[in-house]
Amino acid sequence: AQSVTQLDSHVSVSEGTPVLLRCNYSSSYSPSLFWYVQHPNKGLQLLLKYTSAATLVKGINGFEAEFKKSETSFHLTKPSAHMSDAAEYFCVVTLPNYQLIWGAGTKLIIKP
Amino acid sequence: KAGVTQTPRYLIKTRGQQVTLSCSPISGHRSVSWYQQTPGQGLQFLFEYFSETQRNKGNFPGRFSGRQFSNSRSEMNVSTLELGDSALYLCASKTGQGATGELFFGEGSRLTVL
Numbered sequence: 001a002q003s004v005t006q007l008d009s010h011v012s013v014s015e016g017t018p019v020l021l022r023c024n025y026s027s028s029y030s031p032s033l034f035w036y037v038q039h040p041n042k043g044l045q046l047l048l049k050y051t052s053a054a055t056l057v058k059g060i061n062g063f064e065a066e067f068k069k070s071e072t073s074f075h076l077t078k079p080s081a082h083m084s085d086a087a088e089y090f091c092v093v094t095l096p097n098y099q100l101i102w103g104a105g106t107k108l109i110i111k112p
Numbered sequence: 113k114a115g116v117t118q119t120p121r122y123l124i125k126t127r128g129q130q131v132t133l134s135c136s137p138i139s140g141h142r143s144v145s146w147y148q149q150t151p152g153q154g155l156q157f158l159f160e161y162f163s164e165t166q167r168n169k170g171n172f173p174g175r176f177s178g179r180q181f182s183n184s185r186s187e188m189n190v191s192t193l194e195l196g197d198s199a200l201y202l203c204a205s206k207t208g209q210g211a212t213g214e215l216f217f218g219e220g221s222r223l224t225v226l
Contacts, residue, residue: 036215041219042219043116043202043204043217043218043219043220044202044204044215044217045217046214046215049214090155097168098160098167098168099157099160099168100157100215102154102155102156102157104154105154105155
C-alpha cells in the first residue's frame with residue numbers, strides 16, 4: 001500500500017541556519033511526489049514536485065528536495081531559514097488512480 | 113487570473129443543521145477537489161470532480177456530498193452536522209485529471225459546529 005510519513009511533527013531552527021524536513025514514502029511503483037506549504041490561515045501552495053525527471057528538484061523560495069529511490073525519501077531542504085518560512089509543510093505522494101496521499105505535516109518554527 | 117475562491121470563509125452552525133460550501137476554480141480548470149483539515153486528523157481527501165463527474169471519493173460518511181456544475185464550479189454539502197465536522201474545508205483546482213498537475217488551493221471555509 002502506498003503511504004507517506006513525515007518524520008517530524010515540529011522542526012525548530014534559528015533564522016539563517018539550514019532547514020531539513022524529512023519525508024519517507026512507500027510505493028509499489030514510481031510515484032510523483034510533491035511538497036506543499038501552508039502559511040497560517042491560508043490555503044496550500046505548491047513548493048516543488050518530482051515527476052521522474054531530475055532527482056534534485058528546485059522549488060520556490062530557495063527550497064529544494066532530492067528524490068532518493070534507494071532510501072524511499074524525498075526530504076525538503078533550504079540552506080538558510082528566513083522568518084517568512086514559518087509555516088506547515090506537507091509531503092504528498094500520488095496513487096495510480098490520481099488520488100493523492102498527504103503526510104501529516106511538519107510545522108516549521110523559525111527562532112529569531 | 114483570479115485564484116480559487118471559496119465562500120463563505122467563516123460560518124457557524126449548530127448540530128443537526130446542514131451546510132453548503134461553494135468553490136469557484138481558476139478559469140479553465142476542470143478538476144476540483146475537496147479536503148477537510150482538522151488539528152487531530154490533518155488533511156483528509158473528501159472527493160474530486162472532473163467534468164461534472166465524481167472521480168474519486170475519500171473515506172467519509174454519506175452525509176458529505178458534492179457536485180460540480182457545467183462551469184466547473186463546485187459545491188459540497190454536509191447534512192446533519194456533528195461537532196466533529198468543525199474543520200477548515202479546502203477546495204483545490206487543477207487543469208486536468210492527471211496525477212502530476214499542480215493543485216491550486218483556496219483559502220478555505222472554516223466551519224464551526226456548536
